[in-house]
Amino acid sequence: MQTKPEVAVFDTDEPNALTVMASLGAKGVPLAVYSPRRFPSGRWSPHCRRFSRCPDPLQFDAFQHWLAEELRAGRISRVAPTSDLLTYHCACLREQFPDEVRPSLHTREEIENALIKSRFNQRCEALGLPVPESWYPLSLEQARALAPTLPYPVMIKPKSHLGLGMAYRGAVVADAAAFLAEFREHPPAPGQAPLLARYPELAWPMVQRLVAGAAHRVHSLCGLRVEGSGIVAAAAVVKTDQWPPRVGIGIEFQPLQDPLTLAAGRRVIDAFIRHGLFEIELLVDGEQRLAIDLNPRTYQMISYDVARGHDLPWLWYRSTRGETIPVQPEAREDLHWRRSFLFHLAHWTRILRGPDHRARWRHYRALRRRPAVNATEGSPWWVTWAGNLRLLRHPRSLVRPFWEETAESPPDAPARDLH
DSSP, X not given: OOOOOOEEEOOTTSHHHHHHHHHHHHTTOOEEEEESSSSOGGGGSTTEEEEEEOOOTTSHHHHHHHHHHHHHHTSOSOBOOOSHHHHHHHHHTGGGSOTTTGGGXXXXXXXXXXHSHHHHHHHHHHTTOOOOOEEOOOSHHHHHHHGGGSOSSEEEEOSOSTTTTTSOOXXXXXXXXXXXXXXXXXXXXXXXXXXXXXXXXXXXXXXXXXXXXXXXXXXXXEEEEETTTEEEEEEEEEEEEEESTTTSEEEEEEEEOOXXXXXXXXXXXXXXXXXXXXXXXXXXXXXXXXXXEEEOSOOTTHHHHHHTTOOHHHHHHHHHTTOOOOOOOOXXXXXXXXXXXXXXXXXXXXXXXXXXXXXXXXXXXXXXXXXXXXTTTTSOHHHHHHHHHHHTTSHHHHHHHHHHOOOSSOTTGGGGGOO
């Protein structure tokens, strides 16, 4: 029997990395967990064959040097693509991966076009793919000149998390005064100065037209594209809740059958992804589907695709071995997805805060009756709770966004989507 090559897994406090471990580990793929911390959540997984310390991927130069040495020594041959920064690291070192793995890795130019939103938008526009109207001032002087002309409210957001980390997620501003108070140059995240030196434009955020009700109109198409075969797996979802509200990560998704989303998402993926996993986020604006974000990697709700019948981590692994990947059947439509800890926290906070306590309670009960997939589905409970405990390091910052949010619709409005 042919030996299965080992996969290196980082970021194992995150749901997507734990899903990779659950999927591949169940099929006998040996997994090595790497972390700068002594006890990451993934170390407790029964699928962890070995554990090693490594530099923090945020420390760009140190991690690049370490990973290059591991590749040269043959101790690492495959890296699970679990974050933007990790996929960028691998793209920079693409030529040092084994020959059979290299075709499945993105080039640096492909990663730049996907992860730097200004480049992504400009390439979409050149290809005739619709994106939200956006502006890219590169100084306070340019921002002051732009301020009186913007169609408020607008969103200020980073062009990429490369170089800046995840500390700044953006803000919605209602007028010119708020815009000028919020718009500023951002310093590099610790260890990320080499990236910001390479892409100095990332220090300045971008500005984007805000579509009314945008927080409830984000569709995603998720799947795998294989060079030479095209898209072999694809399923759409709609985000129904997020943390923090309006500008945060999704904490609840439900299945979606929308021909416009499927068609628009496939056009974007065919233009940007040669080979690999993907999640393309599309904003609904009437009959248009505006491309707003492309993740060329695993994503937090990948456990949803596994449960719906698209075992994407396993398909990705097979593709790194040069196997032919068949087109997958349609995904199941009877399941919903939630990041359970944040999902329950959000609803209990809203119920206690009010108004309309009873309506919010009824809505919460209806949601709980749905057949649901958890973010860490397939992982033992102790691994899941190890990750949840890390979220509790700053409990006030978890609760405050839900307590202070301004509802854009009545509390029972999402109930129309229940079935």
